[in-house]
Amino acid sequence: MGKVINIILxxxxxxxxxxxxxxxxxxLAEGYEVIAVQNPLTSLADDIAATKRALDRIDGKCILVGHSWGGFVITTVGNDERVAGLVYVAALAPEENESMMDLMSKYAAPSPHFQEQNGFVWISCEGVAQVLANGLSQERKALIYATQTTPSTSLTEVKASFPAWKNKPSWYILxxxxxxxxxxxxRELSMRMKAKTIxxxxxHFPMISHSKEVLEVIREAAASSQ
Incomplete structure (x- = not known):
């Protein structure tokens, strides 16, 4: 069998x-079929549904790549038989019945850069510069701030279901x-998963600042997950 050619981000x-x-x-230049999901970030169910719609568009197996909260999403969607492997990029990888708050509260307090309104949270320019995109260019920081999708506050408390990483090959970019x-x-999550880790x-955005390394991991996952 050849490599998996479908990549869902x-x-x-x-x-x-x-x-x-x-x-x-x-x-794309290397012949992969790629879909970047646009998560609504309104609920875990909505984000799972958006990723499943992407799965429905492909023919054959795929590699799911999740960044940050996207790791929470692929942990559930990855149980689909069409998913051959999982790549986590600075991502959350919950166990069953764990929430984002359960994971994050062990190591971090809520940021003062978060701004809540009507049940959704955005991050300030300073927060983008200091928390999300430290080390990136000013142009990229401005783009991230301008294009941010505001998540529902409910996402921090929702509990995960059975995690796909228990049964699917997994990689972690720390x-x-x-x-x-x-x-x-x-580090704790990647070790618990027994993921192959670099x-x-x-x-927080390795796919921007270290795209070569991220590409190498995705290629390895696609070649290894038959």
Whole structure:
């Protein structure tokens, strides 16, 4: 059998599909079929549904790639028989009945840069610069702030169902300079999953600052997960 050619990319909080723009052109040029899911971030069920719609568009097996909160989504959707492998990028990887708050509260307090209104949260310009995108260019920081998708506050409390990483091959890209998802938490999760793990000295967006390394992991997952 040949490699898996379908790659589905799932973004996290305060992001949209454009956060993958450093890797999508290369994957397409190499012959992969790529879909970047646009998560509504209104509920876990809505994000799962958006990713399943992407699954319905493909022919054959796929690799699911989740960034940040996207890891929470692929942990559930990955149980679909069409998913051959999982790649976590500075991502949450919950156990059954764990919430984001359960995971994050071990290592971090809520950021003062979060701003809530009508049940949704956005992150300030300062928060983008200092928490999400430290180390990226000013132009990229401005783009992330302008294109952010605001998540529902309910997402921090929703509990995960049975995790696909228990049955599917998994990879983890650990961001060593991450100020959004603490590196110690990432390390704990990747070890618990027994994922094949690499560490990059990146802020919260390794697919932007370390796109070559992220591409290498996705290629390995596609070649290994038959």
């Amino acid at each position: 799932v973004h996290g909080f305060w992001a949209d599909g454009s956060c993958w723009d450093e890797i999508i052109p290369t994957l 961001a060593g300079n991450d100020k959004a998802v603490p590196p110690d938490l990432q 560490t990059v000295e990146s802020s």
